[in-house]
Amino acid sequence: MKYTIIDIATISGVSKSTVSRVISNKGYVGSDAREKVLLAIEKLQYKPNAVARAMVSRHTKNIGVIIYRQHHPIASHPFYGKILDAILEKAYELGYSIFVMTDKEISSRSADFLLEKRVDGLILISRLNQELVDYFKSSQTPFVMVNGTTDDSDVIHLVNDDERGGELAAEHMLSLGLTRIAIIAGPQEHRSHFLRSKGFQKTYNQNGIELDENQIYYADTSQFEEGYKAFQALWERSHDFQAIFATNDMIALGAIKAIYEKGLQVPKDIEVVGFDDIDYAAMSNPTLTTIHSAKTRMGHEAVLMLDEWIHGNTSQKKMQMFSPVLKIRNSTKAK
Amino acid sequence: MKYTIIDIATISGVSKSTVSRVISNKGYVGSDAREKVLLAIEKLQYKPNAVARAMVSRHTKNIGVIIYRQHHPIASHPFYGKILDAILEKAYELGYSIFVMTDKEISSRSADFLLEKRVDGLILISRLNQELVDYFKSSQTPFVMVNGTTDDSDVIHLVNDDERGGELAAEHMLSLGLTRIAIIAGPQEHRSHFLRSKGFQKTYNQNGIELDENQIYYADTSQFEEGYKAFQALWERSHDFQAIFATNDMIALGAIKAIYEKGLQVPKDIEVVGFDDIDYAAMSNPTLTTIHSAKTRMGHEAVLMLDEWIHGNTSQKKMQMFSPVLKIRNSTKAK
């Protein structure tokens, strides 16, 4: 089944140049010549060799996606996996194939792999250090970052407006009359967690409510188990809070588990607000009030912007920010 | 930064043949020649062009993964995404890059894409029709199927021992004295759902308990919402059951949500057992008793077996079955 353009040329009685023109659909081809070629292709079940085509055309129609995360899950991660799904979808539409790799934020191994494969562009998800960013810049390969952390204004960067999201959460909780609250803040070196917590606190402060450090638990990771531990620690410190804001849903869900284990109920005894609106947030018991972050849109836009760059348009705006939306569910009381 | 082997040859004062030998690490190279070449590579930050290498060596070191699913989520799916994570991990170890695509079970579009890219092998996840299987067989490209449905004994096929899993679930429920039960069975055209339900019923029958059709709800999809609807339907039919077995966790979780909405509790009023042991099964409230399916091991093995085939070993056993394990959590009562 691995025929070449020459087999097709022989069978259809034309030159390989003509065969090439029909499969790549550029240049003039007479309609009878085209027909004979098409027939031969059909007959041999010929599939053009994309490797050879890439070799000479200098584009592979492949895009690399690297997710920089230390721990599993990665592709199946409820936040990053969602972005990946959207990337896959949009790439398919535009005719790109996607390489998926995961790596540590400081390693260039995946990057080298993909650069050697001569991908047309790269989508970098989550946090990577500036050294790596510079490495990509020097690689001459178009790339965009999604939900990363960089101040580099040369870099195309798609993020959620996390600070605004924190404000939304605070405004909602304030509207519910929740004045005594606690925060479970994920890793502060992550832009998202930092800004979410910042926006939240700022809004409370502006409403005349100061939060002291005792009410804030700084989590080491952004995972379920950490939220679970966080509530226990918070509860040891003080029983004096009516509600919790967690900087992501996984943490919030972990906290809810710990709350129930103490014999308390959500939202009756303690109300909880998360962040991200992962799928589970709508399935948990109770369902979780949260801030929706634009995972699907970020994924789609990332591919679109990268595609623009690949086609030579470098004048796009560098920072693309997506607006969060409050989703009220059952972990907060109805007014 | 896009230099070629010739640039390296020029700088280091050797022929390109020698450069080739050092980057591909085969053939003899004198140690001083090697050193000069390595120096030049370092200096120019040269990255060998994998496309050109693939062109002549006839292997790309790329593997394609196609997940055959109609609906989102796909990469982020709690079951298939987990398998994908394992594939990514093992592939990285062995030096393969992974193309990820999703497609409908009857479409060959992704297949063609990947075949044209001349992947060294293919991993096909979930269900695809026999016509497509035949298509892959005729493609001459090594491939393995994971958690699919095929009776084709030529095809390397990795599956969970779902029937045994159904038995395990039944044995556990029987040991708890649960005799009046209901089943929520996912789409029966899926091998997994069919066998899980079959193994479960068989075990009950062997213990002298017949289940009538009224106690079984056949779900249209394997998703959360469907489990939710299923419980409502079951509850309309009869209130006479103490426990529910669902053929996957998502369905089980949906049912639990519906149970709570009726003002009932799990496991106090109704006990629930799921299947798969997705991450969320350990996070839900209550945590879910379930049957663990070997997602990670299947993913790892799939790559390993494919790698064997790629290297010419075609004598592997075709059917690889993984043993399920009962995970007791809080959606069933302790004895």
Add this chain to the structure above:
DNA sequence: CTGAAAGCGCTTACAG
């Protein structure tokens, strides 16, 4: 509209 020639960046025998 179509064909012959050159070349993409490598590897692979083949000499030496």
Add this chain to the structure above:
DNA sequence: CTGAAAGCGCTTACAG
């Protein structure tokens, strides 16, 4: 141990 030559399967100008 090393170099020159041929070739992988295409596309891209260039003639005609």
